[in-house]
Amino acid sequence: MNGFDLIAQCLKAEGVTWMGCFPANPLIESVAKVGIRPIVFRQERGAINAVDGYARTIRNQPGIYASQHGPGVENSFGGIAQAYGEAVPMIYFPLGSGLSAYDVKPNFSAIRNYANITKEALSIDRPDRVTMQVQRAFHAVKHGRPGPVVVEMHRDVCGQEVPSHAMDYQPTKAFRYAPSLGDVKDAIKALLGARRPVIWAGQGVLYADATNQLKEFAELTQIPVITTMEGKSNFPDAHPLALGSENKTAPKNVYKWLGQSDVVLAIGSGLTRTSFGLDIPNGKILIHSTVSGEDLNKDYTVDIGLIGDAKLTLEMLIEQVKAEIGESGRATDQPLLDEIAKGKAEWLKEWEPLLNANESPINPYRVINEINKAVDHENTILTHDAGHPRDQIMPFYNATSPRGYIGWGKTTHLGYGIPLMIGAKIADPSKFCMNFMGDLAFGHTGLDIETAVRAEVPITTVVINNFTMGGYDKSMPTAMERFGAGNQGGNYADVAKALGAEGMRVEKPEGIGPALKAAQEANSEGKVCVVEIITHQETHFSQYPDLLEKN
Incomplete structure (x- = not known):
C-alpha cells in the first residue's frame, strides 16, 4: 500500500465520510476507493469554505480538504486563512512539490508559507511517517484553540510503498481539561x-x-x-x-x-x-x-x-x-x-418602519423581516455574507437552536456563504440551509451553485441585488461618481437557471414571502434554489456607540 492509500485508510478510521477538493491530487482517487466521497468545487476556496461549514455544523469532526501542488496550494491560502481567523477545525492535505524541489525557490512550500495561518504545518517526508503525521494532525485539530492543520504530501514520498511495520493507525481521541x-x-x-x-x-x-x-x-x-x-x-x-x-x-x-x-x-x-x-x-x-x-x-x-x-x-x-x-x-x-423585554420592544419599534417598508426597490430590512416570518427557525441553518448583509441581518435574525446560525467575520471574504451552506447541508441534510448575501459576493462563489446541483446538496441562496458595493459611495465618492467603480449588474436568477438550479427574481415586497416558501419546497424536492431580490442601498445600521460609555 502506498502513502496516499494509507492516508485514505487513516481518514476512514477517523470517521471521515467526504472530502472537499480540487484536482489534481492522488488522494482524491485513494479516498474514493475506500468509500469517502470526494466533492470537486469550482475553485479551491469554495471547497475550503464548504468543509468549514461542515466542521461548524457537525459535532467533533474536522473538515477534510485536498488540492494539487503549486497553484492549488497558492489559491488555497485565503480560505485557510479564513478558517484560522474564525477558529475552524479542518485538515488540509496539499500535494507537495517533492523532496527534490520543495525548498527550491520559487516553488511554493506549504509548510513554510502556511506556518503562520495553521495550528500545525506538517510534511510527510518519509514513507514510514505517514500514520504518525496524520495522527499528529488529528490530535492538533481536536485540542486547544480550533483551527486548520496542513499536512503536505510529497508525491515522490507518498507514492512509495509504506513499510509493513509503519502501517498501523489508531484513531485519535479528544481529551478535555478543566480549570482549577x-x-x-x-x-x-x-x-x-x-x-x-x-x-x-x-x-x-x-x-x-x-x-x-x-x-x-x-x-x-x-x-x-x-x-x-x-x-x-x-x-x-x-x-x-x-x-x-x-x-x-x-x-x-x-x-x-x-x-x-x-x-x-x-x-x-x-x-x-x-x-x-x-x-x-x-x-x-x-x-x-x-x-x-x-x-x-x-x-x-x-x-x-x-x-x-x-x-x-x-x-x-x-x-x-x-x-x-x-x-x-x-x-x-x-x-x-422586564427591563430586557422593554429594551428589546423599544428597539424593534424604532426599526419597525424599515422592517415593514413597502418601497420598491425593496429595503433589505424588509427582506430580513420576511425571512424571519418564512422559515422554521428550529429546522433552519442560516448564514450571512460579508459587508452590509452581515451588518443588517445579524441583529434581527432570531436564532433559536444551537448551530441554527453560522456567524463569522473576523476575516470577511466575500462569497463565503454559498459553500458554507453546502457544507452545513452535508452535515445535517434534515435542515433548510440558506445563505443571505449581496450581489458582489455572489460574483465570488456563485458558480458553486453548480457544485451544489451536481453534488445534490439542495441549499437556498438569497441574493439582495442593489447593483453596487454597499457603502463605497461614501469612502470613494469620486471613483464611484466619475467611473462607476464599485457598481455592477446582472440577473443572478437567470445565472442560477443556467447552472441547473431554480431561479426566482423578486421586485416587490409582497413577493418575498411566497418566493421563500417556494425555495423551501424546491429544497425539499432536492432542488438548489437562488432567490434574487432587487433592493436599494440601505446605510442605516443598528449601532449605539454612546451606550458603551459607562454610566
Whole structure:
C-alpha cells in the first residue's frame, strides 16, 4: 500500500465520510476507493469554505480538504486563512512539490508559507511517517484553540510503498481539561457580588456542546447573555435573558449592558479585538474562560482566567453556584427580565418602519423581516455574507437552536456563504440551509451553485441585488461618481437557471414571502434554489456607540 492509500485508510478510521477538493491530487482517487466521497468545487476556496461549514455544523469532526501542488496550494491560502481567523477545525492535505524541489525557490512550500495561518504545518517526508503525521494532525485539530492543520504530501514520498511495520493507525481521541477549583470559586464570588454582570458567550460553547449548560448557568444566576458573532445560536435569541449578538451592529440591549456592566464572564471566546465586532469597554472585572491559555491577556487584561473546555467549565460553575446559594439558584429577577423585554420592544419599534417598508426597490430590512416570518427557525441553518448583509441581518435574525446560525467575520471574504451552506447541508441534510448575501459576493462563489446541483446538496441562496458595493459611495465618492467603480449588474436568477438550479427574481415586497416558501419546497424536492431580490442601498445600521460609555 502506498502513502496516499494509507492516508485514505487513516481518514476512514477517523470517521471521515467526504472530502472537499480540487484536482489534481492522488488522494482524491485513494479516498474514493475506500468509500469517502470526494466533492470537486469550482475553485479551491469554495471547497475550503464548504468543509468549514461542515466542521461548524457537525459535532467533533474536522473538515477534510485536498488540492494539487503549486497553484492549488497558492489559491488555497485565503480560505485557510479564513478558517484560522474564525477558529475552524479542518485538515488540509496539499500535494507537495517533492523532496527534490520543495525548498527550491520559487516553488511554493506549504509548510513554510502556511506556518503562520495553521495550528500545525506538517510534511510527510518519509514513507514510514505517514500514520504518525496524520495522527499528529488529528490530535492538533481536536485540542486547544480550533483551527486548520496542513499536512503536505510529497508525491515522490507518498507514492512509495509504506513499510509493513509503519502501517498501523489508531484513531485519535479528544481529551478535555478543566480549570482549577480555586479559580472557579473566585469567578463565582465576583459574579454573585456584581451589581450588573453579563455573560459574553462565544463559539467555543457550540464546539463544546455546552449550550444547555450555558442556559442553566444563566438561569441559575439570572445573568443576561450576549453572544458573539461566531457564537450566535449558542443561546436562544427569544430567551428572556438574551440580549442579542454582538457584531459591529447589534441590538440596543447589547450596547446598553456592555456599557453598564461591572463584571463580564467571557466563555468560549478568544476575546480577539476586531473591527467587525464590539470591544468590551475598560473598567470592568473580566473573567475569561477559554480552552487556550494563550488567549488570556492577549487583547484584554484578565482578572480571573479559567482555562479549560467550556462544557466542563460551565459544569463546575453551576456546581459552585449551587454550593453557594442553593440548588435552585437565584429567584427569577422579574425587574431585570422586564427591563430586557422593554429594551428589546423599544428597539424593534424604532426599526419597525424599515422592517415593514413597502418601497420598491425593496429595503433589505424588509427582506430580513420576511425571512424571519418564512422559515422554521428550529429546522433552519442560516448564514450571512460579508459587508452590509452581515451588518443588517445579524441583529434581527432570531436564532433559536444551537448551530441554527453560522456567524463569522473576523476575516470577511466575500462569497463565503454559498459553500458554507453546502457544507452545513452535508452535515445535517434534515435542515433548510440558506445563505443571505449581496450581489458582489455572489460574483465570488456563485458558480458553486453548480457544485451544489451536481453534488445534490439542495441549499437556498438569497441574493439582495442593489447593483453596487454597499457603502463605497461614501469612502470613494469620486471613483464611484466619475467611473462607476464599485457598481455592477446582472440577473443572478437567470445565472442560477443556467447552472441547473431554480431561479426566482423578486421586485416587490409582497413577493418575498411566497418566493421563500417556494425555495423551501424546491429544497425539499432536492432542488438548489437562488432567490434574487432587487433592493436599494440601505446605510442605516443598528449601532449605539454612546451606550458603551459607562454610566
